[in-house]
Amino acid sequence: MAELHVGLGKNSYTILIENGLRHRLPEEIKKIYSGKKIAIITDHNVNAHYGSQLEVGLQAAGYETLVVALPPGEQTKDFQMLPLIYEQLLDFQLNRSELIIALGGGVIGDLAGFAAASFLRGVPFIQIPTSLLAQVDSSIGGKVGVDLARGKNLVGAFNQPKKVFIDPEMLNTLSDHFFRDGLGEVIKYGCIKDAAFFSFLQTLHTREEMMAHIEKILYTCCDIKRRVVEEDEKDTGERMLLNFGHTIAHALETYTNYAKYSHGEAVAIGMVAITRLSEKKGFTKLGTAAAIEAMAKQVGLPTELHMEEIDLDSLLAIMTLDKKNLDDHLKVILLKEIGNSYVQDETIAFFDDLENM
Incomplete structure (x- = not known):
């Protein structure tokens, strides 16, 4: 135990x-x-x-x-x-x-x-x-x-x-679909706090391999979240890091009326999309988005936002209601590289380039 x-x-x-x-x-x-x-x-x-x-x-x-x-x-x-x-x-x-x-x-x-x-x-x-x-x-x-x-x-x-x-x-x-769904959050923990854990996940390709190491996976994720929550129980600073990929993910879930993507799928799409944006703006080490995308695809999670099917203005309007939108500034969670995350103040204009992703 x-x-x-x-x-x-x-x-x-x-x-x-x-x-x-x-x-x-x-x-x-x-x-x-x-x-x-x-x-x-x-x-x-x-x-x-x-x-x-x-x-x-x-x-x-x-x-x-x-x-x-x-x-x-x-x-x-x-x-x-x-x-x-x-x-x-x-x-x-x-x-x-x-x-x-x-x-x-x-x-x-x-x-x-x-x-x-x-x-x-x-x-x-x-x-x-x-x-x-x-x-x-x-x-x-x-x-x-x-x-x-x-x-x-x-x-x-x-x-x-x-x-x-x-x-x-x-x-x-659990069905395979909802097992994969949870892996979106598992990958997130490696992205924001633990590059070695991310590298370990890259060695696992099947559900059977994941389950063979499931206690280590659960313990590592729970321990990361425990430490972050102890530092910032009410989500005013450090805890915001746990929302990496979630600003886009929550908006996407709402936009599609929770019918097209499960939460973990939306998180995978959100992590890749925001990291592509931050690489383009020079905030993130080149190749980081590709590594997240490859990891997500390895476990069967979607990674593309498909902006041709989405009205950007409507998606951005949903994002403005995000709980991390404070005083007209959105707290955006970005990576410097895998395992190294931070919070940055941005306006909603940060996401204008989604249309070109």
Whole structure:
């Protein structure tokens, strides 16, 4: 078992990474929660694989349980979904001293975490991430929220979980598409903080090879995010580096109504596009974009923005709503080279050349 401590004062918590951990979850939850009721928020796909096992185990441990199973997909992470969740929590009579579990991928983690932050002004919650993207990224750091029609993650909060339980074996039930999706975020960590990790990823060509080293991959990504979050919990400086490629990615997801690209695919496209731009402007070592593009293609991720299919003005309008747009300056995350990232103030005009990428 690998264990990481996220040191945030009174908001500190532990990340546990262990194959087969799902079989011991009731025992582990007993160590941190002595109340009566637990609400499990999940989606239909994850519920079919793991919901019953978790619910039966928790009931055997003496807890009363509620399972809120929602449709899968980014469309579920919608502000209008919250009242439906609140109604079920009210019917269950969950109180502020009890517990919510987020069982699922990034969508469920964000949605359940925000429901926990806002219901009764705050109910404790834990993360049990079941997708690669959630295990390496979104379950850690306390960013929770929902989407609005005009953009992604525009309503949210910082709400740190009480614990994160990661069982790498849960990835065995992921489709190849969503396994690749998570690799977009994995590659990001090498790009922004760890050139040696990026080089290691370049030696892995198949899902089987990735899974043979999955505990190292998970630990490395979680440790990088842990250190960044400890430095900057509320996303005002260092933590912005975690959004490398995301300004373009979030705009692309919104522009295509979350129907064409999954998040990791959009991140891969965004990382390549912004690095091409920054190379052209002289900010980034030549060849960096090509290395990211080759790595993304190696694991089956898309890399082209296809601007002939996109109205640039509409895409830029979405970008202006980005949360990193402060005082008419957008905080743009760039690389000097692989493993060396920084934040730079730019106007939206920085992205005008996307049309020529």
